[in-house]
Amino acid sequence: MCIAIPGEVIEIRDNIGVVDFGDLKQEVRLDLVDVNVGDFVLVHVGFAIQRLSREEGLETRELFREVMAAMED
Amino acid sequence: MGIEREISEQLHALVDRPMNFMHVCGTHEASIARSGLRSVLPPMMKIVMGPGCPVCITPAGEIDAALELAADGVTIATYGDLMRVPGSQESLESCGGDVRIVQGIHKAVEIAGRVKNEVVFVSVGFETTAPTVAAAIRAEPPKNFSILSYHRLVPPAMEWLLTQGEAKLHGFILPGHVCTVSGYHEYERFPVPQVVAGFEPEEILLGFLMLAQIVRQGEVGVRNAYPKAVSRDGNVKAMALMHRVFEPCDVEWRGFPVIPASGLRLRDEFGEYDALRKFGIAIKKVTKKTACICDRVLRGIADPSDCPLFGRACTPARPIGPCMVSHEGACRIWHTYHVGGRK
Numbered sequence: 001m002c003i004a005i006p007g008e009v010i011e012i013r014d015n016i017g018v019v020d021f022g023d024l025k026q027e028v029r030l031d032l033v034d035v036n037v038g039d040f041v042l043v044h045v046g047f048a049i050q051r052l053s054r055e056e057g058l059e060t061r062e063l064f065r066e067v068m069a070a071m072e073d
Numbered sequence: 074m075g076i077e078r079e080i081s082e083q084l085h086a087l088v089d090r091p092m093n094f095m096h097v098c099g100t101h102e103a104s105i106a107r108s109g110l111r112s113v114l115p116p117m118m119k120i121v122m123g124p125g126c127p128v129c130i131t132p133a134g135e136i137d138a139a140l141e142l143a144a145d146g147v148t149i150a151t152y153g154d155l156m157r158v159p160g161s162q163e164s165l166e167s168c169g170g171d172v173r174i175v176q177g178i179h180k181a182v183e184i185a186g187r188v189k190n191e192v193v194f195v196s197v198g199f200e201t202t203a204p205t206v207a208a209a210i211r212a213e214p215p216k217n218f219s220i221l222s223y224h225r226l227v228p229p230a231m232e233w234l235l236t237q238g239e240a241k242l243h244g245f246i247l248p249g250h251v252c253t254v255s256g257y258h259e260y261e262r263f264p265v266p267q268v269v270a271g272f273e274p275e276e277i278l279l280g281f282l283m284l285a286q287i288v289r290q291g292e293v294g295v296r297n298a299y300p301k302a303v304s305r306d307g308n309v310k311a312m313a314l315m316h317r318v319f320e321p322c323d324v325e326w327r328g329f330p331v332i333p334a335s336g337l338r339l340r341d342e343f344g345e346y347d348a349l350r351k352f353g354i355a356i357k358k359v360t361k362k363t364a365c366i367c368d369r370v371l372r373g374i375a376d377p378s379d380c381p382l383f384g385r386a387c388t389p390a391r392p393i394g395p396c397m398v399s400h401e402g403a404c405r406i407w408h409t410y411h412v413g414g415r416k
Contacts, residue, residue, distance in 0.1 A: 001127045001154060001401050002201040002250040003100050004302075029179055031208035032254075032311040042253060042302055045152070045177035045198075047205040050253045050308050052301055060275045061076050063298065067283055068083065 004044040006052060009035050019043055080278045081113045087285040088115035093241055094284055095234070095373050097125035097227060098248035099401020100272055106410040108274035118281070121240065121373040124230050125248060127197045127223075128154045128399035130326040130371060133359040135223050136160035139195045141354055142221075143170030148188065150174075150181035151195035154399045157392060161359045165195075178209040178220070185218035193348045196220045199227050199248070200255040203337055204311035207318035210339065210346050219348040222338050224319070225326060227251050228259045229335035235263060240373035244284040246270050246277070249299045256307025257295045264293045271299040318343055325358070327395060328368030367394035370403050377404040378413030 011018035012030065019028045019041060029047045041048035096102065102122045105111060111120060124130045137160040143149045149165060153174040156166040165172045171190070175181045178194050185192035196206050203224045210220070227248060234240060244266035247257060252269045260267055266287035270280030280298045287296065297303055315337070324336030339347045349355065364382055369375035377383050377396065387393040389405055396402035407413050 001099060001152070001198055001399070002248060004201070004250045004253065029177075029205070029208065031212075032204050032308060032314065034310070042250070044201055044250065045205055046179055047177060047208065049201060049204070049250070049311060050302055053304075060271075060273070060279055063300070064076060064080055064279055064282075067279070067286070071286060 002044065004042040004049060006040055006042055009037055009039050009041055009048075012037055017048065019048070077113070077275045077278055080275065080282050084118070084278070084282050084285060085115045087282065087289055088118045091117050091119075092243045092285060092288055093119045093121065094244045094246060094281065095121050095123045095240060095242050096246035096248070097123040097231065098246075098251070099126040099399065099406070100250065101125065101246060101248070101270065101277060102403055102406050103401065104272050104274060104277060106406045106412050110274055110277060111412070114281070118285070120281075121376070122370070122403045123234060123240075123373045124326060124329065124371045126396070126399050126401040126403070127199055127202070127225060128152075128158055129367065129395040129402045130225060130328065131155070131158060131197055131223050131395070132325050132327045133159060133161045133361065134357045135221070136164065137359065138349070138354055138356050139165060139193070139221055140168050142193050142348065142352060143168050143172060145352075146171075146190070147352075148173065148184065148190045148192045149195060150184055150192060152197065154401065155195060155197060157398045158395050159393070159398070161361060178206050182209055182214040182218055185215045189217065191217050191219070194218070194220045195223065197223045199225055199251045200312070200315070201250045201253065203319060204254060204308070204315045207314045210318050210343050211314065214346065216345070219346045219351050220339070221348045222319070224337040225324070226321065226335050226337065227255075229332050230326060230329070231260070231263060233329060233332050234373065235265060242373070243288050244268070246280050246284065247295070249303060252299070252307060253302045254308045254311050256305050256312075257297065257303065258305050260295050266293055267295045269295065269297045269299050269303050271302070326371070328371035363393060365394040367396045367404070370396050376413055377407040380404070384408055
């Protein structure tokens, strides 16, 4: 039910965007987010629910290193 | 060496005492079961699924209210997952009414714009979903459109579980996509270790590792293992919209008693879109005696395979309990991925 899929916003018309999911492009409602073309969003039941932050987008490996380093402190 | 194996090794080193963790998300359970993650966990660590499937915790009486409307000729629109959830007599799929599966509420509104008939959207979901409904209601849908608001909020249910104490939990994996929207500040009041986790197997494993760390350090509080989507405050715009359109109400969860302020109903201002008010119907309390133990599975005190019906009388093709119906239900997931065998 809470499945959300990431995709890239490639077009915006009012509150509807076209999001590229890789193998599929679909219209998505943008009522809940402020985004620009080129942003990545999480899409749930046809609505973008959050903009994905690239700065915070640490890979699991990096996060794991941080967690381990913090534990040794 | 694969990252999963590295994390798993650290986890084995950390878990030196019984650690029972609950997650409250069907998508987490599906990922855990599909990847066989339980098989790489330390022996003293146990993962149970709590009330993390909005479809599963929808009581039979709420399904009955939708069936009552369908029988009166109203067009019902909802998510595919809800179609086969049993009411007290039948399900939306078997009722013979005009019932349509939609991707989301915006598609149900489109149907209402095309037909003259009354259209009712059966609206389930946690904080991830409720703001999408709020957005659609704020956009003033046609007058022949209304919703049955069956939304639930996660923190009140966690509070109930913690107060009850029957599941004997040492920590929670918080639902990644609920927290994407709600943030995790509301969870900071719970005096228990909690970690927000993503949905890839290695992300969940990292969540377990961080939980085990908090337990070992004897601390409580929330840590975030899913920072690419989740922040402490979440999607403030979406949550403000949800609170603008809905107000909290006391509701029953399937398997639970009435949990205070755990549901959402439309504020008076949007009452014309509330199907209960529009059609003058009420949710009836349904008590049905079967051997089904979905209630205990949802509270985290039994595994699906503890049920005498699991895989025998109750299968995805002929489900008896809601946890076997939904793709996010623990029983359905365990059956699909052959977890737990058959007792």
